[in-house]
Amino acid sequence: MIRTAVIGLGTMGTGMVATLARAGMAVSAYDVSADQRANALPAISAANQVLNALGMPDKGGDVAPRIVDSLADCVADADLVIENVPEKLDLKVEVLHQIDALVSGSCVLASDTSGIPITKLQADVSAPGRVIGMHWSNPPHIIPIIEVVAGAQTSPETVSWMVETVTGLNMLPVLVKKDVPGFVENRILYAIMREAVDLVEKGVIDAESLDTCVSWGIGYKLAVVGPMALLDMAGLDIYQAVGSYLNEDLCARKDVSALIAEKTGRGDLGMKTGGGMFDYTPEQVGELRAARAKKLVAVRRALET
Ligand code: NAD
Numbered sequence: 001m002i003r004t005a006v007i008g009l010g011t012m013g014t015g016m017v018a019t020l021a022r023a024g025m026a027v028s029a030y031d032v033s034a035d036q037r038a039n040a041l042p043a044i045s046a047a048n049q050v051l052n053a054l055g056m057p058d059k060g061g062d063v064a065p066r067i068v069d070s071l072a073d074c075v076a077d078a079d080l081v082i083e084n085v086p087e088k089l090d091l092k093v094e095v096l097h098q099i100d101a102l103v104s105g106s107c108v109l110a111s112d113t114s115g116i117p118i119t120k121l122q123a124d125v126s127a128p129g130r131v132i133g134m135h136w137s138n139p140p141h142i143i144p145i146i147e148v149v150a151g152a153q154t155s156p157e158t159v160s161w162m163v164e165t166v167t168g169l170n171m172l173p174v175l176v177k178k179d180v181p182g183f184v185e186n187r188i189l190y191a192i193m194r195e196a197v198d199l200v201e202k203g204v205i206d207a208e209s210l211d212t213c214v215s216w217g218i219g220y221k222l223a224v225v226g227p228m229a230l231l232d233m234a235g236l237d238i239y240q241a242v243g244s245y246l247n248e249d250l251c252a253r254k255d256v257s258a259l260i261a262e263k264t265g266r267g268d269l270g271m272k273t274g275g276g277m278f279d280y281t282p283e284q285v286g287e288l289r290a291a292r293a294k295k296l297v298a299v300r301r302a303l304e305t
Pocket residue numbers: 007008009010011012013030031032033036083084085086087088095112113114115135136137138
């Protein structure tokens with residue numbers, strides 16, 4: 001049985017814990033915040049309800065994940081530690097350094113970073129060959145891919161072990177062959193986001209209609225036909241013809257748009273603050289999360305047939 005420790009129980013941590021425990025791993029989890037630790041078990045239980053709806057086999061039996069109140073207790077005897085703390089390079093380097101001093105020489109140190117190159121996270125650990133990117137997608141218990149990313153010093157054995165481990169979770173490992181910022185998923189997502197925000201900011205379309213256009217157009221299609229296969233479906237000649245006049249007109253800004261910067265400056269961060277691109281009451285946030293999980297489960301089940 002693989003003993004896994006999850007460090008950080010925020011947006012990503014609890015769904016991750018549920019997935020790992022469900023696959024039969026012994027899981028312990030820690031967050032520096034007592035509030036987050038207190039909220040963890042109900043959130044893990046909610047994620048488990050979704051995993052039930054997905055028909056995920058439960059290999060965990062009666063062994064419940066342990067939420068502990070010290071990092072040392074959490075990582076003691078771990079075979080795998082997944083760091084899941086906020087996306088700040090200095091914090092991640094420091095947390096990995098602390099974990100490194102507490103674990104055995106064979107423990108794999110994985111990071112769920114959204115796109116910090118793994119090579120930068122290997123800087124301050126004693127055995128950089130055991131450090132690897134394990135990038136889950138949100139919500140982690142529903143979206144089946146995990147990007148596996150080697151840094152410059154990650155050993156081939158660590159990469160093979162991680163690919164096998166992700167497969168054992170009933171997830172799809174996607175091997176990223178170069179340690180580029182944002183890896184693959186977020187490079188593509190952020191290319192879409194840059195253009196989407198630009199179109200709204202320029203008044204080409206309103207925010208609600210943009211979401212309708214993407215979700216019921218390319219979003220719906222891409223879930224079935226990936227971009228490379230879509231090139232063949234549409235015809236490379238069409239891509240050549242459209243790309244030759246359109247590519248130069250697409251948004252290419254290097255900074256983050258003023259529309260986003262103004263909202264973040266005001267503290268309008270989205271669902272977590274009640275307002276961002278749209279406004280939400282606390283009741284709507286709960287309803288939306290439940291409705292989205294239900295739809296994602298239905299779509300995943302349809303795609304798996
Ligand atoms: P979050 O802010 O929701 O949660 C982070 C948690 O880490 C918090 O609960 C915080 O209390 C805790 N924490 C902070 N310092 C800590 C420390 N020293 N020790 C233990 N716990 C500590 O963040 P998140 O959205 O869950 O993101 C976590 C990581 O996952 C980030 O690297 C992020 O880029 C990545 N990620 C996020 C998403 C997403 O959609 N949110 C998707 C994929 C990957």
